[in-house]
Amino acid sequence: TPILYWFRRDLRLGDHEGLTEAGKTGRPVIPVFVHDEVVAGHGAAPKWRLGLGVAHFAETLEGIGSRLILRKGTALEVLRALIKETGAGSVWWTRAYDPDGIARDKKVKSGLSEDGIDAQSHLGHLLFEPWTVETKQGDFYKVYTPMWKSVRDRDVPSDLPAVSALKAPDAWPDSEDLSKWNMRAGMVRGADIVAKHVAVGEDAASQRLGTFMGHRIADYAEARDRIAEKGTSNLSENLTYGEISTRRCWHAGRRALADGKAGAETFLKELVWREFAYHLAYHTPRITSANWREEWDGFPWKDDERAAEIKAWKQGRTGVQLVDAAMREMYVTGTMHNRGRMIVASYLTKHLMTHWKVGMKWFEDCLIDWDPASNAMGWQWSAGSGPDATPFFRVFNPATQAEKFDSNRVYRARFLGELFEDHGEEAEDYFEAIPQSWNMSIDDSYPEPIVALDEGRERALAAYKNR
């Protein structure tokens, strides 16, 4: 009987454990993607980017004589219907570790098991299963560095060769039309502009890894902080949809380390930050929805989305250049440099005394590399409410950060069209991409700071002291 292979955040043929196993059985494999309850909840940019990934992956599967069957609905109902139509006896997939993914998968696993279907999940989104990484006391890690030390020299199985053929079923079930799902609906005017910055699919991801390992890794430890430079791998967009496996990135990093490449250890450490985020999401699912440290529950963060300050932050017109440039970078390219993320998150939660959930949600709408675990951890880290977080009293000063990491103002000029005559193309694209209702034009004068930096800082520190 056929195996339904249910794809989610694992849109690849290379190093795909579950799919490789399915292929080895010699049974027909029916690849399926479901626009399910989790996908329905995605923000605008992640949903659009996922649609691009699914379209691309469908072509990849056709290239090996297979197909991707598309269906919309609740995961369990859709899979049950497909089982009925195809006579499949098994449904296999790559495990998810975020709370929404886990909740969905539990329902599917128990529902299908009750029906007598072989419902199997496999490792693939992470290097290490969260339950296999434990402290000496048998607890999970709440602090990053000891976790890094405990996993850095672990044996990680080699990555697997790409699946090159899958046995087709005697008859293919019907597939829905992806264009009818309207995955770009939330993108207002921005899709074609953000599209200039995406790199979709396995080949694009491999190229990114190759460029990074070939050119950037040696200088990565320092270059990763210089906000205007392409000093990092940019792989987050592909890792989040599983267009490349972390294991492949890990082994590439280990080889670079063995070759004595200076930045290799830092790169491996970043991959373990991603693991740590999932480790936390798995063991403490509240990290995506509530203060990880409950003592923050009474903190007077604002969360009224109608507030002028929150709007100014989202629209990149706080009058703080580095903050505005970074917010516009996200809107116009779908990603934001890590230093930018730390700066805008600190500014929102401290200078503007706004709840990290407001920021987390906006990122969830705008980022093409949105990742439920890394985004939640990043926000709680920045706000001070997370485990192993930066202390609240450590307030990033965007002006000092600009001097340090964008001293030649290249980054700010790239994105701030009202302020810099030699602005980049991205600055003009920004005004094309934003909703007309924002009522912003490149001919506007650049705003005065909505809050003076020292005043905002003092206000935040006073609230922290009196909490």
Ligand code: FAD
């Ligand atoms: P590189 O520097 O090349 O690093 C390689 C890989 O390591 C990344 O692709 C990523 O998978 C992982 N990584 C690097 N830094 C981190 C980190 N701090 N936490 C977790 N994993 C990391 N990352 C996302 O992938 N999705 C998000 O939604 C996301 N939201 C964030 C929100 C905030 C407030 C902050 C502070 C950070 C967030 N990050 C998020 C982490 C980080 O900013 C991005 O992973 C990084 O900028 C991606 O660029 P890169 O692929 O070039 O990274």
